[in-house]
Amino acid sequence: MLREVxxxxxxxxxxxxxxxxxRRLPENHVALFIFGDSLLDAGNNLYLNTSAKTNYFPYGxxxxxxxxxxxxxxxxxxxxxxxxxxxPLIRPYLEPGFSNYTDGINFASxxxxxxxxxxxxxxxxxxxxxxxxxVVKRLxxxxxxxxxxxxxxxxxxxxxxxxxxxxxxxxxxxSSVLTAAYKKTFMTMVLGNFTTVIxxxxxxxxxxxxxxxxxxxxxxxATRASSGIxxxxxDPSVLAKMHNVALSRLLRKLAYQKAGFSYALFxxxxxxxx
Ligand SMILES: *[C@@H]1O[C@H](CO)[C@@H](O)[C@H](O)[C@H]1NC(C)=O
Ligand SMILES: *[C@@H]1O[C@H](CO)[C@@H](O)[C@H](O)[C@H]1NC(C)=O
Ligand SMILES: *[C@@H]1O[C@H](CO)[C@@H](O)[C@H](O)[C@H]1NC(C)=O
Numbered sequence: 001m002l003r004e005v006x007x008x009x010x011x012x013x014x015x016x017x018x019x020x021x022x023r024r025l026p027e028n029h030v031a032l033f034i035f036g037d038s039l040l041d042a043g044n045n046l047y048l049n050t051s052a053k054t055n056y057f058p059y060g061x062x063x064x065x066x067x068x069x070x071x072x073x074x075x076x077x078x079x080x081x082x083x084x085x086x087x088p089l090i091r092p093y094l095e096p097g098f099s100n101y102t103d104g105i106n107f108a109s110x111x112x113x114x115x116x117x118x119x120x121x122x123x124x125x126x127x128x129x130x131x132x133x134x135v136v137k138r139l140x141x142x143x144x145x146x147x148x149x150x151x152x153x154x155x156x157x158x159x160x161x162x163x164x165x166x167x168x169x170x171x172x173x174x175s176s177v178l179t180a181a182y183k184k185t186f187m188t189m190v191l192g193n194f195t196t197v198i199x200x201x202x203x204x205x206x207x208x209x210x211x212x213x214x215x216x217x218x219x220x221x222a223t224r225a226s227s228g229i230x231x232x233x234x235d236p237s238v239l240a241k242m243h244n245v246a247l248s249r250l251l252r253k254l255a256y257q258k259a260g261f262s263y264a265l266f267x268x269x270x271x272x273x274x
Contacts, residue, residue: 025102025143025147025150025151029102029151029154030085030087030154030155030156031087031101031102031103031104031151031152031154031155031156032078032081032082032085032087032090032103032104032155032156032158033104033105033106033107033132033135033155033156033157033158033201033206034078034090034104034105034106034107034108034158035107035108035125035128035129035132035157035158035159035160035161035197036107036108036109036112036158036159036160036161036212037108037109037110037111037112037113037160037161037163037164038052038071038108038110038111038164039071039076039077039108039160039163039212040076040077040078040106040108040158040160041069041070041071041076041092041106041108041109041110042068042069042070042076042078042079042089042090042091042092042106042108043068043069043070043091043092043094043095043106044069044092044093044094044106044107044108044109044110044123045069045109045110045111045122046069046092046094047092047094047095047096048094048109048121048122048123049121050111050119050121050122052109052110052111052119052121052122053069053110054067054069054070054071054110055067055069058073059071059072059073060072060073060074061073061074062074063075069092069110071110077158077160077212078090078106078108078158081156081158082103085156087103087104088103090103090104090105090106091105091106092105092106092108093105093106093107093131093135099138100142101135101138101139101142102139102142102143102151104155104156105135107123107128107131107132108123108128108160109122109123109124109128110122111164112124112125112128112161112164113125113161113162113164113165113168114161114162114165114190114193114194114197115165115189115190115193118164118165118168119164119168125161125193125194125197126193126196126197128197129197129200129201132201132204133200133204136148136152136204136205139151139152149205152204152205152206153205153206153207154207154208155206155208156208156209156210157201157206157208157209157210158209158210158211158212159198159209159210159211159212160211160212160268161194162190162194162213162214162240162243162247163214163215163217163240165186165190166190166214166217166236166239166240166243167217167220167223167236169183169186169239170217170218170233170235170236170239171223171236175235183239187239187242187243187246190243191243191246191247191250194247194250195250195254198254199254199258202254202258202261207260207261207262208262208263209251209261209262209263209264210263210264210265210266211247211251211263211264211265211266212266212268213240213243213244213247213248213265213266213267213268213269214240214243214244214247214268214269215240215268215269215272215273216232216237216240216269216272216273217236217237217239217240218232218233218234218235218236218237218238218240219232219233219237219272219273223236237273240269241269244267244269247265248265251263251265
């Protein structure tokens, strides 16, 4: 191994083959890019002016021993995936002073929706995409077009979003008068914006996608506590289910339309509602 390294360094020096010598990525390197809401936020909201910020005890108590901005007592899904992939913890994009994106980066923001109007002040999905576009530019500068292309097409793109949009709709004081047609239009808007972002990530080279669908949001503890009823709220979970059916259809369609598009869909709803 060492000998190979020495030989390849020698070859580089003697022959000056820039493409091979300047390769700054190890073989089989896989980066992880994360787009999402509170389920995936690793601390971006700490740097925002929003009340959706979990910078106090007991958040973080079991693993990090201090609050990190994760909406959790310990680690979140991206932390476990990173560990499994032998990557360091993937950092929040807004963390100051960090701009090495070779392992990926996390854009997720607690409270954020696919639609910008869902929770102003958080990083909605389109804004997460614009951050990703900045990252792509930066990567091209740092490691060159060829390696950046390789990194982006080998990377995993993890998404978990939509729950906040449907919660906002269901808890809108006007929602009792919202018609079925309006709800359908709303869903078309949510999925339309989601599709735009997925297609853009694909256009920038992304090929390997992973999605977590929307959970039984009518059963979230906060929802149940604030509704004052015993049990789950019906409407939000129905919206989530409808969204999930449409999402799985949408992903099948994208895989059919887009060469090389591959994805995994985790049925988070069913895993919680069992
Ligand atoms: C933060 O947001 C609040 C409420 O929207 C606003 O009153 C305040 O001026 C903002 N602070 C900064 C530093 O932008
Ligand atoms: C960026 O991080 C990677 C992997 O952690 C490391 O190998 C590389 O040297 C870093 N690059 C810079 C410019 O710090
Ligand atoms: C995206 O959402 C906006 C509302 O924020 C809506 O006006 C627009 O039609 C949606 N786009 C698509 C492609 O559905």
